[in-house]
Amino acid sequence: MQSIKETKHRSPDWKRDFGERLFGILGRDGVIHSDDELLAYDCDALTGYRIKPLFVVLPRTSGEVSRVMKMCYDEDVPYVPRGAGTGLSGGALPTDEGIVISLARMNRIIEVDIPNERVVVEPGVTNLSVTNAVSSYGYYYAPDPSSQIVCTIGGNVAENSGGVHCLKYGVTTNHVLGLEVVLPDGEIIETGGKTPDHPGYDIMGLMVGSEGLLGIVTRVTLRIIKKPETVKTLFASFDRIEDAGASVSGITARGVIPAGMEIMDNLCIRSVEEAVHAGYPVEAGSILLVELDGPSAEVDAQMPVVEEVLRGHSALEIRIARDAKERDLFWKGRKNAFPAMGRVSSDYYVQDGVIPRSKLAQVLGKIGELSREYGLSVGNVFHAGDGNLHPLVLYNSKIEGEPEKALELAGRILGVCVDSGGSITGEHGVGNDKKRFLSLMFDDNDLETMNLMRCAFDWKGLCNPGKVFPTPRTCVEQGMKPYAEHPLQKSGLGEMY
Numbered sequence: 001m002q003s004i005k006e007t008k009h010r011s012p013d014w015k016r017d018f019g020e021r022l023f024g025i026l027g028r029d030g031v032i033h034s035d036d037e038l039l040a041y042d043c044d045a046l047t048g049y050r051i052k053p054l055f056v057v058l059p060r061t062s063g064e065v066s067r068v069m070k071m072c073y074d075e076d077v078p079y080v081p082r083g084a085g086t087g088l089s090g091g092a093l094p095t096d097e098g099i100v101i102s103l104a105r106m107n108r109i110i111e112v113d114i115p116n117e118r119v120v121v122e123p124g125v126t127n128l129s130v131t132n133a134v135s136s137y138g139y140y141y142a143p144d145p146s147s148q149i150v151c152t153i154g155g156n157v158a159e160n161s162g163g164v165h166c167l168k169y170g171v172t173t174n175h176v177l178g179l180e181v182v183l184p185d186g187e188i189i190e191t192g193g194k195t196p197d198h199p200g201y202d203i204m205g206l207m208v209g210s211e212g213l214l215g216i217v218t219r220v221t222l223r224i225i226k227k228p229e230t231v232k233t234l235f236a237s238f239d240r241i242e243d244a245g246a247s248v249s250g251i252t253a254r255g256v257i258p259a260g261m262e263i264m265d266n267l268c269i270r271s272v273e274e275a276v277h278a279g280y281p282v283e284a285g286s287i288l289l290v291e292l293d294g295p296s297a298e299v300d301a302q303m304p305v306v307e308e309v310l311r312g313h314s315a316l317e318i319r320i321a322r323d324a325k326e327r328d329l330f331w332k333g334r335k336n337a338f339p340a341m342g343r344v345s346s347d348y349y350v351q352d353g354v355i356p357r358s359k360l361a362q363v364l365g366k367i368g369e370l371s372r373e374y375g376l377s378v379g380n381v382f383h384a385g386d387g388n389l390h391p392l393v394l395y396n397s398k399i400e401g402e403p404e405k406a407l408e409l410a411g412r413i414l415g416v417c418v419d420s421g422g423s424i425t426g427e428h429g430v431g432n433d434k435k436r437f438l439s440l441m442f443d444d445n446d447l448e449t450m451n452l453m454r455c456a457f458d459w460k461g462l463c464n465p466g467k468v469f470p471t472p473r474t475c476v477e478q479g480m481k482p483y484a485e486h487p488l489q490k491s492g493l494g495e496m497y
């Protein structure tokens with residue numbers, strides 16, 4: 001079977017000509033082509049995989065994105081959309097025979113519509129900029145990945161990103177109302193809008209979390225919400241991380257849904273304390289951060305319930321933030337947990353799995369057993385309320401065989417997640433890294449059905465190829481025809497259906 005690469009014979013001058021045509025669309029400053037500069041785009045935050053693309057293009061408008069994609073479509077050139085490159089699953093990893101389409105320069109906030117509680121943005125706007133744009137009106141944008149200072153809304157949409165406050169308010173898909181998308185043949189479509197529940201198929205729902213495989217998002221309409229009247233944040237320390245885990249389901253079982261519940265184990269507490277001095281007790285086996293928000297009367301009624309549950313699970317200390325400054329410090333610690341781990345180990349592998357939160361205590365125990373079996377430390381920091389684990393597997397890349405051992409251990413941890421009724425990813429996506437684990441959850445029929453959906457949008461398989469699916473599957477490789485060339489469509493019958 002032919003691959004896309006083999007379907008076209010490129011002339012020796014092809015790359016130069018293609019580059020010239022990109023200059024024609026984007027101007028000289030809109031195309032990166034020197035080897036040195038291309039290196040900055042050869043990976044995302046999963047730095048273990050690196051590939052240098054042919055070009056990186058920096059469009060400023062949807063029209064430019066469309067013209068570049070149409071050119072790629074006509075020439076069978078694969079491409080990879082890119083936001084800020086903070087993805088942790090290799091989703092923005094380039095392909096060596098294609099280009100990267102960076103949305104970094106499409107970073108305008110197009111409209112702030114307070115009466116309708118909506119904001120319309122370009123995809124390169126950073127997550128935190130949305131909250132900053134509406135904060136003075138008493139509003140904020142709820143999904144808050146820890147990378148929110150730099151990660152983009154386009155990346156958040158593609159990954160359906162979560163964050164520390166997604167337990168109560170939901171993840172990205174619950175806050176996206178409309179999208180403008182450039183399809184792989186260059187066509188620009190709109191789906192959804194400022195009002196919810198549009199008729200017809202939920203194309204917007206399909207796009208959110210599609211990891212850049214179905215098209216490029218060029219405009220996003222977001223829901224913003226009113227800041228709560230009261231916010232109270234506490235942390236409780238425990239000897240055993242299992243007790244912190246059991247407290248999480250204990251709190252929700254009492255009918256309290258906090259805005260966020262986050263757990264950190266001792267390894268993470270120590271590295272965070274060294275890095276940001278958040279005031280966490282370094283001797284504790286683990287801490288659980290709990291944030292309650294809402295009307296003051298409700299928060300005041302819930303706080304004693306939470307404290308009772310925590311004490312019932314052997315909390316050693318419960319510390320409630322005295323003011324907004326201390327609250328920010330508690331969160332600063334949590335949000336810096338991944339980078340802080342660099343102080344303990346120069347190499348670590350961030351995993352992302354989900355489990356039912358009632359299984360937290362049991363699964364954390366199993367992760368401890370696996371860590372001992374492999375002789376590798378595993379730090380645990382995670383969105384406990386959502387059962388979204390982030391085991392950080394520490395290794396030394398200079399020791400022969402250790403990176404492979406770390407990968408194997410991380411895979412076994414994902415197996416434990418799936419066996420407990422969970423999933424191989426909670427918010428970081430499948431990308432390049434976890435496609436090998438997809439078959440833990442889906443059989444061939446499931447994967448073929450997903451692939452049919454992909455082919456309906458991108459029958460050539462040019463849009464972020466090699467990601468998500470265990471093997472590169474394209475319609476071309478499977479001998480399928482594009483919809484327009486389908487016999488039913490050609491006969492005219494297609495129009496009737």
Ligand SMILES: Cc1cc2nc3c(=O)[nH]c(=O)nc-3n(C[C@H](O)[C@H](O)[C@H](O)COP(=O)(O)OP(=O)(O)OC[C@H]3O[C@@H](n4cnc5c(N)ncnc54)[C@H](O)[C@@H]3O)c2cc1C
Binds near residue numbers: 151
């Ligand atoms: C320190 C750290 C903390 C993190 N914390 C969290 C967290 O709490 N929660 C969480 O969910 N994630 C977290 N992440 C992961 C990452 O930040 C998110 O996945 C984020 O949404 C990626 O955004 P980005 O702009 O960097 O996208 P990129 O990494 O550039 O791209 C991610 C994916 O989106 C695709 N893409 C990008 N833009 C578009 C577009 N406009 N149209 C179509 N596809 C597009 C890319 O092709 C790629 O597949 C963290 C990462 C780091 C490094």
